[in-house]
Amino acid sequence: GDIVIVKPGDKVPLDGNVIPGSSSINQASITGESVPVHKEVGDEVFSGTVNEDGYFEMVVTKKAKDSVISKIVTLVKRSQLNRSETESLVEKVAKYYTPVMMVAALCVALIPPALFGQPLVDWVYKALSLLVISCPCAFLISTPVGMVSAITSATRNGVLIKGSTYVEEMRDIKAVIFDKTGTLTEGELELSEIEVLSDSVSEDEVVKIAASLEHGSSHPIARAIVNYATMKDIDFEEIADFKNVPGKGVVGLIGGDQYYAANESLIEGSEFEISHDDVNKYSAEGKTVIFIGNSDELLAIITVSDKIRDNAAEVIADLNRQGVETVMLTGDNKLAAHNVANQIGIKYVYSNLMPEDKLNLLDTIRNKFGNVAMVGDGINDAPALARSNIGIAMGAAGSDVAIETADVALMQDDISKLPYLFSLSRKTMGIIKQNISVAIAVKLLCVVLAIMGIITLMMSVGFGDLGLTLLVILNSFRIGMVKDPLF
Template identity: 45%
Template sequence: MSEEAKILDQKNVYRVEGFTCANCAGKFEKNVKKIAGVHDAKVNFGASKISVYGEASIEELEKAGAFENLKVEPEKSTRHTSQEANGEGGKEEKVPFYKKHSTLLTSVLFLSFGYLSYFVNGEENIVTTLLFLASMLIGGLSLFKVGFQNLLHFEFDMKTLMTVAVIGGAIIGEWGEVAVVVILFAISEALERFSMDRARQSIRSLMDIAPKEALVRRNGQEIMIHVDDIAVGDIMIVKPGQKIAMDGVVVSGYSAVNQAAITGESVPVEKTIDDEVFAGTLNEEGLLEIKITKLVEDTTISKIIHLVEEAQGERAPSQAFVDKFAKYYTPIIMVIAGLVAIIPPLFFDGSWETWVYQGLAVLVVGCPCALVISTPISIVSAIGNAAKKGVLIKGGIYLEEIGALKAIAFDKTGTLTKGVPAVTDYNVFSKQTNEKELLSIITALEYRSQHPLASAIMKKAEVENVNYSEIVVEDFSSITGKGIKGIIKGITYYIGSPRLFKELSNSIFDKQIEASVEALQIQGKTAMVVGTESEILAIIAVADEVRESSKTVIQKLHQLGIKKTIMLTGDNKGTANAIGEQVGVSDIQAELMPQEKLDYIKRLRSDYGNVAMIGDGVNDAPALAASTVGIAMGGAGTDTALETADVALMGDDLRKLPFTVKLSRRALNIIKANITFAIAIKFIALLLVIPGWLTLWIAILSDMGATLLVALNSLRLMRVKE
């Protein structure tokens, strides 16, 4: 094993409690990387987690986060035994508001007494000053600790700016304003933490979907056990109205199961013996006995949660821009503040007190809180909303790229079509032949065939209650590339392509039959001729049915401004054209090999830039990989689709695609608006320096207001509907 592989093998994931801002998360990551025995560390601020490559104790990690009083625990250590058997997630004990914010409330109380003393005793009174000082120290102790440490290490972030501003304000005697600034900054941080937690809650709510306990039959007894103790092969009993705790296969019973939590489907799906069911879905009607097929950490819902949390850690282009911008922005603001404080008094005979105050106000207004939080909240909100609607987006980068798509390529089979062949036409020519009797003969022959279309004919026989299992077939054989034949009651029957019957010497393959075959082929159907050596009895046509939603989806995508929709298929041109025209795609490419699909996607990328490919995640892997965004159909239960695609439509439902494009564009617009607004409000506040109108009050209120508005704007993404 290589050194790099060994390091990756030592990966441990921890949940972190107490992050107040993205900058703090970055500082924690740096501190953890300095721990002896740690090779690398990566903080996922969106999911509030850290991945540590190497060895580190909880004590060492908490020491690295002591500047923010961070609490760390292993990701898999939390086992909620207090949760009820009905599967509803255990409720966290709520901390009363006054206890949660006791420090801030105490600080506000001292500030109030300070202003009361100010009006009674005046500004210069020692009691007034002490009350303001007490308010400032109580409300800003954690801020000062971090700020002083940053100053000693020449690290410049928003807490450094605030600490310098507060020290400067105290030196020039602005005790009241400094105390207010400290409190408003604490409120701003609390709002930032609250809004980020609200966004994260959309992911945490997924964790509460699946029950933590299940009723299992063991040794003839039914016992309630924790999901961690359930083994593959156990039989789980799920009563009507209960949630299913684990992935498995139905071995007894019949019911309708609401799979909205996993697939986004609003209509319950019928489940009977041998059907797959997923953890977190709701059994609505009958009693089901389910054989467990996956351990709790491997269930579909567990994989979704894991992938969504990982997705929050993937930095989108706009977030990368903001992080880079903030890195240079903070030192620049400190330089500008210094110039504002010293240039007017030195060169323009300005008052030192006035311009030092203006410089301090510049430091406060320069805090990049709103800018730093503008992107992560938007991405977490959008990805969480999409997951609830049955769309798994595996990173902020893909969320942004979907919004910029110009062309979308669709695989035909299983994407635009259902991927399951069905009998569409059954035309009997001989008036002496009984339709049902002939269908039973056809099915008896096809039952012995290995042809992919045989299943469609057998389904039709079952639907029409035609018995074929008792029919005796003799001398059955397959005619390679042409069809099949067999003897039933002394008569040799043939089923196959028109070419087979043209080659039979006694067959009467007239123009009427040829015209019927061509008409069916033009419609994109596979026509099979049925007959004997001397007579053609019927034509049966089979086709892969088009999804009911395909045409509507293509129309909606065109309305959203997608310039080109292309169907890629290995099918013949006749079938491809028929289906392509039916669904309304703007271009059809038929008879393509996998390599040709790949080459076509590359050409589309050079022509249009951003291109998506939608397929089943297996056959179309090369084309999915070559596209800007690879979208897999039917992620639920399909490990390959979850692993290979950038986006998975969990419910095998194309109708989620226009919603995903709409959500992505809304997210892009909100991120751009947030960044623009955050920078603009800083710029406007800085302009107030020129006439000398900028105060510490205006500075901190502009920063807090920007943070609040950016957060609220981002949280709107949680409400985007289909």
């Protein structure tokens, strides 16, 4: 029940409810939403979110250990405990291989002389050849050298794989689940459209008015408008009597006239002359609407949106071609989520989700399709990254918790590496199978030839042991030649 004061730029310390005041709260770390959410009296705020521009007081409703962010950390720990471990076939076989070959060599050395009166020296020599040939070097390194080559190659290509297990498991992934904000999109708003509604202004004048009003704000929408104006070399005007209305917009004087940039009219007596259908049209496209007007009329509509990554559609198309299902989970609204999914070809979309919802849906998706990989960046994705068969974190934009939890980190923050990961996994496991098959086949052949006395001890060393080991190593180097399918 403690009362906490939260100033602009502060992080919300604990979960609670707003009492006096209002503000825009950046909840990206919890819900993944790219646009700050306006909070008023009675609304719930979460620990770890950022107060963008307003002043408010909040009453604490939960202890630190019961906060949403603490629950996320707990979910991460529990999810990691649920991960199953698999042992490779080589490790299982190697456990029994050496004792069996020792017994076999002893039998070769002693049984023929003891039972059939054969020369002891000849059979001891053959037994020594058998021991040299049966040395499991080539067999045992067939897997590790391939995995090391794969992980090294991936690192050179900007992909950090945290263990050989994930290289192997990647080929068995049947569905890839994407978080939207910061993964499929860049997580940074940009000005997408300007619709001029008045004959008294041009498009550049609209941008000048909007950018001048928003120039002093750190709000993501303001940054998008100011960046656009800077890119177009549009100068800013001096603003007088500036006023920021949290959750609504800004108003100020330019050349003695009042103007506003807002989500509703901020000047007494001014009105909108636009239907809700037009606003809903932009919302359906996943865009945020900003109205630019003065005391006389509505001048223009500016829309901003979270830019979809340039190569997102190519990545999704490549995964679909490989028979991998694609799913998007997001805390954003349904209209914005489906708009993004339709643009890039995602098949399955789930919206308005909290972190625990993503975790529950992940289990449902796994039951439907099979093994799943989760691609995300924010702390809200961490539990799902841990619970998935393979968690893939966006490196540069990813939170520390997400990257620590994930099994694979895309260090260059580039989802185009996903098809490369699948290609690398399949190529690696194919070469490892070749290594194991060749090692076993050559060993068996040399064993037969050694017992028959056809090959000497030196030939056994040069061909059956050292030569075969070098062959396995050189074959594994081919893994480094795997190319990115998109390039």
